Amino acid sequence: MTLVLIILIALFGALVRTVFGFGEALVTMPLLALVGFNIESSTALIGILGLLVALPATFKYHTKIDFAVVRRLVFGSLFGVPVGIALIKYVDRSLVLHLFGLFLICYGAYSLIKVLRQRPTQAHLKANGWDYVAGIISGALGSAFNSHGVPVVIYGTLKKWPVDTMRGILQAHFVCVGIIVVASQIASGFWSLEVIKLLMFIVPLLLVVIPFGNWLSAHIASQTLVKYIYLLLIIFGGLLVFR
Template sequence: MNAQFLIWLIAGAAAGGFVSGLAGFGTALFTLVFWLKVMPPQQAVAIVLIMSVTSGLQGVYLVRHAIVAERWRLLRFLLPALIGVPIGIALLGYVDARALKLVIGAFMLLYGTFFIARRSLPVFERRTHAADIVVGHLSGILGGAASLSGALPTMWCALRPWTKAEQRAVLQPFSVVVLAVTATILAIKGAYNTETLMPIGIALPITLLSTQLGITVYWRLEDKRFKRLLIGLMFVSGLSIVLGEIVSLGT
């Protein structure tokens, strides 16, 4: 474990924890951007799962009352997702670092573009149970393959007339449970050995502290500012990742 490894490890843990505390999702999106520079995808995903679950638990406590109120809505997403997790884990073995970074960058760009265009997109006030189930299942696959379980539900929930607390009451526990199940399956498969446990010991306290900082900012933001900040973070980060990978492909 050299100095370069430690720098990228700490930077990823801090970025992912802060965004998780602020938005209730995004740990993997922001962490893997750093960690894939020094780790193979299988190791990076295994470690980020632990970071995502531990940071997410703090956010779950934050909206615990809203979770109880929206428990049936949450289950529509969660149960189909759990069926998708083993499929995603099976796909993880076929993913390389460059491809995963491009997927992450594309998702960030998609997030940013989606929220910029959101005003012209429809708002679904009626019940959409079938769509909730499909979104949940696909998100379970993404969670197992790359710890990206929050991407699709976030965009889908943004089309509903819910407050940020109502959205978080679905997104935060959904991601925590899906990623905890994924981590458990990987642990059974032997993913957590010395090579993964040592970085976890370093990254975990940094992630937890950064999550608390993100939660502090979350409480200070109004809904509109909260959404604008997410748009900026996602779009700029995604654009830089995709452009960087395109440039590296040409060199």
């Protein structure tokens, strides 16, 4: 029964990633913890699944990708990955997650209220140098908690990227950073035979989940999707704070 639950949770995370472009780790990690799945194995499982889901999405949105931005994000992530590994090994995990969760709730609520009141804001953080900073934060949270998408989403909303552009940059970034993150997790001993066995069950089912997720995302208007993204940030923050 536990095996079935783990597989369903992983597939649900893949569906969330396919529809919204990010967030699978913030959904699945708390749920996997509830069913008693080892934290390091959970991190390894969600890390590799995120990479696998990002590959077809990158191809789908390749015409929307600003590769110069992706290069800067990835370069910053190279410096952030070892920071994340150190976080998960030496810093109180609960403290980091709670602070991160509070930030997501505050930012998501503030942004959602502004959108609902139809008060448009100008783009912020226009200088290219901020791409590196976002990349560092993304790499750190990605290697530690598989949450490398959230910093890029927040950064993209601050820069007012169009939805499809954000999707393209997100997925290309996921592929590049995902390879680095998965390699670092393997080197750090997060992988196990149990993870490999689970992948043998889950990967074939992605052939159903990914097309279904693409169908759902195609039926959500861009402006509605922006509201859902802010709402998801609030929900994800709540999961981290009250887990």
